[in-house]
Amino acid sequence: MTIVWNISQTNYETANGFITTAHWQANATDGDYSASVYSTCSWQPGTPTIPYDSVTMQEVLDWCWAGGVDKDATEASLLAQIELQKNPVTATGVPWA
Numbered sequence: 001m002t003i004v005w006n007i008s009q010t011n012y013e014t015a016n017g018f019i020t021t022a023h024w025q026a027n028a029t030d031g032d033y034s035a036s037v038y039s040t041c042s043w044q045p046g047t048p049t050i051p052y053d054s055v056t057m058q059e060v061l062d063w064c065w066a067g068g069v070d071k072d073a074t075e076a077s078l079l080a081q082i083e084l085q086k087n088p089v090t091a092t093g094v095p096w097a
Contacts, residue, residue, distance in 0.1 A: 001028055001029065001030040001078075001079060001082065002028065002029050002030070003026060003027070003028045003075050003078060004026070004027050004028075005024065005025070005026050005061055005071075006024065006025050006026075006027070006057070007022050007023065007024050007057045007060045007061060007064075008023050008024070008025060009022075009023040010022050010023070010052070010060065012052045013045060016045075016046070016051070017051035017052040017053060018045060018046055018047075018048070018049065018051060018052070019043070019048070019050075019052055019055065019060065020042060020043055020044075020045055021040055021041070021042045021043075022040065022041050022042075022060045022063070022064055023038070023039075023040050024038070024039060024040070024041065024060075024061065024064055024069070025037065025038045026074050026075065026078060027078075028075070028078035028079065028081070028082060030082050030086075033082045033085045033086060034082070035078045035081035035082050035085070036078070037074060037077065037078065039069070041063070041064040041067050041068065041069055043063065043067060048063050
C-alpha cells in the first residue's frame with residue numbers, strides 16, 4: 001500500500017506572511033483500492049515562525065503532525081478502509097432479485 005500526504009492549501013496573514021491554517025489530505029492506494037482523508041490544522045498567529053514564502057510542504061506536514069494530527073492513526077484508518085473494501089462485512093441488495 002502507498003500513502004501520500006499532501007498540503008493542498010494554506011491560510012496565512014498577509015501582514016507578516018505566517019501560516020495559520022493548513023488543509024491536508026492523506027491518500028492511500030493498494031492496487032485497485034483507494035481511501036482518503038481530508039482535514040485542516042491551525043496554529044496561533046506567529047507560530048510556527050517560518051514565513052509563507054520560505055516554508056516547504058514537508059515543514060507544514062511536520063507542523064500538522066506535531067500539532068495534533070496523529071499520522072499513525074490516520075494511516076491505520078486508511079489501511080482499515082482499504083481492508084473493508086477488499087473484505088466487506090456488509091452488503092446491499094434484495095434477496096428476491
